[in-house]
Amino acid sequence: MSGKDNLFSPFGFSVDGKGRVDNNTRAFLTKFKGRKCPAIPDLASDASWTEVAATANALIREFAAQGWIDKGFDANETAYASAIRAVTMIPAATEFAYAPYEVVRDQIVTGAEYVATENGFSIYDREAWLLAYAAAKKAGRIGNAACDWRTSLDLMQSQLPNVGLVNLFVSWYGTDLRAGECKLMPGVTRASFETMPHPWSCAGKSRVEAHVVSQVDGNAAFGGTPDDTSLIDCIKDMKARKLEVAFTPFILMDIPAGNTLPDPYWGGTGQSVYPWRGRITKAYATADKSAGVEAEVAAFVEQYRAFVLHYAQLCADAGGVDVFLLGTELRGLTWLRGVGGSYPFVAALKQLAADVKAILPGAKLSYAADWSEWFGHQPPDGSGDAIFHLDPLWSDENIDAIAFDNYWPLSDWRDTPPNIDCALKEDGTLAAITDYDYLMGNIRGGEGYDWYYASTADRDAQVRSPITDGGYNKPWIYRYKDIWGWWSNPHYSRHGGVEAAEPTAWVPCSKPFWFTELGCPSIDKGSNQPNVFYDPKSAESAVPYYSTGLPDNLIQRRHLHSMLRFFDETDGAFEEENNPQSTIYDGRMVDVSRIMIYTWDARPYPYFPLFWWVWSDAANWAYGHWIAGKLSTYALPTELDSMAKTTTYAPRHPYIVDPATGKLDKQYADFFESIEFVRGRAIANVPLEPTTSEASAAINSLLAVLRAQNKLAT
Secondary structure, three states: OOOOOOOOHHHOOOEOOOOOEOHHHHHHHHHHHOOOOOOOOOOOOOOOHHHHHHHHHHHHHHHHHOOOOOOOOOOOOOHHHHHOOEEEEEOOOOOOOOOOOOOEEEEEEOOEEEEEEOOOOOOOOHHHOEEEHHHHHHOOOOOOOOOHHHHHHHHHHHHOOOOOEEEEEEEEEEOOOEOOOOOEEOEEOOOOOOEEOOOOEEOOEEHHHOEEOOEEOOEEOOOOOOOHHHHHHHHHHHHHOOOEEEEEEEEEEOOOOOOOOEOOOOOOEOOOOOOOHHHOEOOOOOOOOOHHHHHHHHHHHHHHHHHHHHHHHHHHHOOOOOEEEEEEOOHHHHOOOOHHHOOHHHHHHHHHHHHHHHHOOOOEEEEEEEOOOOOOEOOOOOOOOEEOOOHHHHOOOOOOOEEEEEOOOOOOOOOOOOOOOOOEOOOOOEOOOOOHHHHHHOOOOOEOOOEEOOOHHHHHHOOOEEOOOHHHOOHHHHOOOOHHHHHHOOOOOEEOOEEOOOOOOOOOOOOOEEEEEEEOOOEOOHHHOOOOOOOOOOOOOOOOOOOOOOEOHHHHHHHHHHHHHHHOOOOOOOOHHHOOEOOOOOOEOEEEEEEEEEEEEOOOOOHHHHOOOOOOOHHHHHHOOOOOOOOOOOOOOHHHHHHHHOOOOOOOOOOOEOOOOOOEOHHHHHHHHHOOOOOOOOOOOOOOOOOHHHHHHHHHHHHHHHHHOOOOOO
């Protein structure tokens, strides 16, 4: 048995020429034999889910301490979670998930008055979600502080100890991708019930006056718009928790399958199903650079202003917020051109900034642009135009930062050739998609910085075209990743490919960047295309380029942590050129306290996604951008799994049995003896929808085995 091929190789241990375990391995074994184990008591048969979770978490911590499972959080148990300074909060579509108290709805069952919880699913067992009104009132359930919001925020502040800002998303619904025909309205899932301690209302509309969202397979396609009263209370609760509050008015497009709306992009009938808000644009027949564009934008802006200003006033009624965003990812509107090449929606945003500032004078303001929109407009019409169309907004005195939702690709990885990024590293090993140096190297490099793909065929073949700029030699104007060049230089728009004589109003280095979303799906090769979302009901649903479609939490963590490490001056990998200091304001180019990770959820993990019958999007969690429940990974190492099976099953490791004697190899025998490994009784399987008593019984049987093996104190 060689020193390279033995049970302890994965841990860096070896044996001497006589096959004896070396000192490092002995120390490894002593860790198990000599460690004082804690006592974890059995669960009562009527234990609550909270008690079940507490015991399960205690077991996980002990498994990690004993080395039987990976600690998670990559090399450092808390590095990734501790690096997060801000998060976005969803679901934007939720009538009462943001309420910091329990809300119940009236529900008549066989003539008796019952109430059903709207936001207490993490607090009570399923049997208590529906109860008689008299019992609910006696128990103090109506308006009680125990609710999903509190569970979620407590978990967030426990697991993400350095989060100082929460960006609250709140949605209204758009009904048409044609700006001139689109109606913006608050929505509800049902118009026929009432809630306590107060009824739903938004912008002066009652439930019966609101838009009722469409359905998919008999369920609401989205949750409703958050109730105004609960939003005010939610903002106050976050401030009481010493959190900074950002507020984002958010548009969801309620355009169901089978619609007969005229398509603004291709003509004909039928718009995309539940599309992205960035698709809102002019009508198909309306000419570019026309008065028609201006009229359609004006019709949309009339409604949009009412939407945004309502929430500015609501934030003021809540005592103010720290950050207010004028909207998010409306590139189909900001790119529209009126007479003479004007950008009417950008002008409207600039006026809106002044109006919001008058309502919220203490708030920092910006607009959350899309990552393909923030830096300029280069229309694909062959004109050679390259316009810094948002500069009038970015340079406005009421705007405090250049904000955009950051979904930059940090990899270009494939499982089969060509995979030119899988190179030999200096240490002789092959690069991996999860390597920090690989991912961080593609922040100021790679696709969108050094090169682009001119076609799908080029992408498949990895034929990369360099990003260049001919005689002007300013390739940064075409690079959506090049915040360095954009931030530090004056901007000269180009009409017909010719630079203007005078720069725009942008002053180099004058304002910081905020990443108002930073996200990556937890799916194989998520870093190849982090902007895609898995949502089968939507035409936008997709998996990343060359992905197997399987869940992968590690690539999500590595992508997000790489971005955080790159810009954070407190990280050991930080280099000054990554995030330079401004010469105008006191701060760096990217404000790391405003890198807002997408996303946390007011529906707390693990109840979301476990209770799939409550929330229709629960099935998306495994592949989506949620980070709760994905901050670490626990998995039984294959070596230990193999050893456990040798007591009763055929060997799975070539060195478990000594080939000369047919007996258990001495190293394995030493290992088993040192940890006092004995066969325990069977551990019961847990049903897919267990009761608390079934879960408790399974955990108790596991506790009994661990005590028998001296893994836990009796």
